[in-house]
Amino acid sequence: MAEAAVRPATTDDVPEIARVHRDTWRTGFATILPAEVLDGIDVAETAAVWAEAVDRGQVLVATEGDWLVGFCAVGIAPREELADAQGVVPDDAATTALVSTLLVEPRWGRRGHGGRLLARACELLVEGGVTRGVAWVPEANLPLVSFYAKRGWGADGTVRTLDASGRPVRELRLSGSPNLDEKVVTGL
Template sequence: MADADVREAVPSDAAEIARIQLTTWRTAFSELLPAEVLDGLDGAATEQEWHRTLTGGPASVLVATEGQWIVGFCAAGPAPEAEAAAANGTPPSDAATVALVSALLVEPRWGRRGHAGRLLGAMVKRLAEGGATRGITWVPEADTASMAFFRSAGWAPDGTVRTLDAGGRPLRELRLSGPIEMQFEDR
């Protein structure tokens, strides 16, 4: 494997982050999301949204690289109260120190090379330095690969579920919660 690394994303990375997001969704989520939803994703709008995030937040974004290529990314920041709250809307006692990993994607052709682990490890280190004590993320219940990855990092479903409308098809997501200090288990 060529040199692998993680670095902070810069605004000029927006196009590549958008390409990776759309490629990964169209490949990895083809059975979770209707074809018309995936076909309707707008590359220019996605790139513009990432450019806004990279220039003004609120999330921090890291990219994984292998050699000269950007192969994945992770976006995270303080969890909005609604994201961290219990199913009944009650905020947790640690709400002020909960971080939300809003995206963690590695382009499928670059998978199984440790990029996701490096991204999550670097991001949680950054989050801990900013005062976070716990992380959360939302994962489609049927996404067994992502579930297994987060479980290997010590994150697990915390009992909160949401159902999104994915082009007229319900998409059930589980909220996973885990420690900021992590060590990956071999699977």
């Protein structure tokens, strides 16, 4: 395997981030989201959104050799992402981060890139005073639910249902500590 690394994203990475986003969703979410949703992902529009996130410094990229193979977006969780079903926001909201996206292109999967991305993101979060992390994951995406479970993150009892062109997609909110064990994260 070529040298693998995780680093902050730069504006030069944005086109590849958008491509990886589209390609990963089309492959990894094909059984979860309707084809028209996946076919409608426009790389130029997606790149504009990712350019803003990169400018805010909230995106890390995974590389293998010269290839950008995945990315992760994190930041302090918006209050509405933390509220329970009754709308109550937890006391630790100010120190809770949201992993809004963690994607590794399927052809680069099972090489530890996702674990390295999450580990580095969590290191940065802990340095910034974060005490807990959350991520929304489609309930039907068992590999992603399992990925987080192996790192000690689990469903916290809050669910939401999104409308994907008329198809309901149920998501679980996973919650866990940003203090990850490096050996568990990377599979070393």
